[in-house]
Amino acid sequence: xxxxxxxxxxxxxxxxxxxxxxxxxxxxxxxxxxxxxxxxxxxxxxxxxxxxxxxxxxxxxxxxxxxxxxxxxxxxxxxxxxxxxxxxxxxxxxxxxxxxxxxxxxxxxxxxxxxxxxxxxxxxxxxxxxxxxxxxxxxxxxxxxxxxxxxxxxxxxxxxxxxxxxx
Amino acid sequence: xxxxxxxxxxxxxxxxxxxxxxxxxxxxxxxxxxxxxxxxxxxxxxxxxxxxxxxxxxxxxxxxxxxxxxxxxxxxxxxxxxxxxxxxxxxxxxxxxxxxxxxxxxxxxxxxxxxxxxxxxxxxxxxxxxxxxxxxxxxxxxxxxxxxxxxxxxxx
Numbered sequence: 136x137x138x139x140x141x142x143x144x145x146x147x148x149x150x151x152x153x154x155x156x157x158x159x160x161x162x163x164x165x166x167x168x169x170x171x172x173x174x175x176x177x178x179x180x181x182x183x184x185x186x187x188x189x190x191x192x193x194x195x196x197x198x199x200x201x202x203x204x205x206x207x208x209x210x211x212x213x214x215x216x217x218x219x220x221x222x223x224x225x226x227x228x229x230x231x232x233x234x235x236x237x238x239x240x241x242x243x244x245x246x247x248x249x250x251x252x253x254x255x256x257x258x259x260x261x262x263x264x265x266x267x268x269x270x271x272x273x274x275x276x277x278x279x280x281x282x283x284x285x286x287x288x289x290x291x292x293x294x295x296x297x298x299x300x301x302x
Numbered sequence: 303x304x305x306x307x308x309x310x311x312x313x314x315x316x317x318x319x320x321x322x323x324x325x326x327x328x329x330x331x332x333x334x335x336x337x338x339x340x341x342x343x344x345x346x347x348x349x350x351x352x353x354x355x356x357x358x359x360x361x362x363x364x365x366x367x368x369x370x371x372x373x374x375x376x377x378x379x380x381x382x383x384x385x386x387x388x389x390x391x392x393x394x395x396x397x398x399x400x401x402x403x404x405x406x407x408x409x410x411x412x413x414x415x416x417x418x419x420x421x422x423x424x425x426x427x428x429x430x431x432x433x434x435x436x437x438x439x440x441x442x443x444x445x446x447x448x449x450x451x452x453x454x455x456x457x458x
Binding site: 174176179180183186187188190194195196197198206209245248249253 | 350353357375378413414415435
């Protein structure tokens with residue numbers, strides 16, 4: 136009688152173990168299948184967005200004009216700003232705003248109207264080595280990263296403009 | 303003896319019926335769950351096709367040699383004057399089909415001076431879903447090159 140009871144208990148434990156294992160397998164399978172895969176749009180955007188944004192940002196003409204009424208490009212203003220950072224009087228005057236302030240406001244506005252509006256997390260840094268002149272961020276800066284760097288030649292040295300895009 | 307056997311048989315019949323009822327309830331649950339899952343996967347598949355079409359059209363527009371700017375890498379700059387000319391060509395439905403543009407709008411929005419140019423506006427009435435793809439490019443105009451957004455909206 137006791138032997139039979141023991142056998143029944145062992146069988147019950149065995150069944151319980153099988154049920155637990157099957158449940159775990161189902162939970163894992165569901166967790167993997169329900170995990171969101173990146174769409175084709177996200178994959179393509181990630182690859183193109185950083186380079187296109189930096190390229191357009193640096194080559195764009197601005198609403199700041201020279202004496203001959205030619206528009207300055209963003210990289211020209213950036214170059215002027217970095218070269219004359221210590222001497223604001225030497226900076227290009229954009230209708231009453233110095234080039235550094237103009238560039239900061241313009242880049243900040245363009246990034247907030249595009250990347251920030253599309254809910255992209257980014258960090259744009261402009262500097263030489265550890266010396267950072269400008270820094271624009273939209274935190275949190277977590278997840279996988281796409282990085283694009285453009286060099287800009289100035290009298291102070293090669294300025295690196297780096298745009299990091301996060302998921 | 304006969305009564306006892308009859309009761310036993312009745313219990314057996316009830317037991318079998320109960321098992322069958324539970325089995326069918328479980329089967330119905332399974333079918334409902336499966337059909338919901340299938341519906342969701344069909345919807346996801348349709349969304350995926352729409353997104354794919356949007357991306358393909360965006361790449362097509364950004365890399366069209368007809369719209370490329372001189373001295374700029376292809377895919378990074380759009381010539382607004384060329385865009386205006388292409389717009390006239392695309393007013394002919396036959397040409398639109400030749401480019402493979404259907405049920406979509408293609409817009410270039412200049413972020414510096416606020417001007418916007420529409421290349422194609424093929425949105426006609428009702429749609430069940432739309433997918434928009436925007437990418438920054440340079441827009442070359444007669445006055446200069448400006449930071450702009452190329453937006454493609456594909457309708458289903």
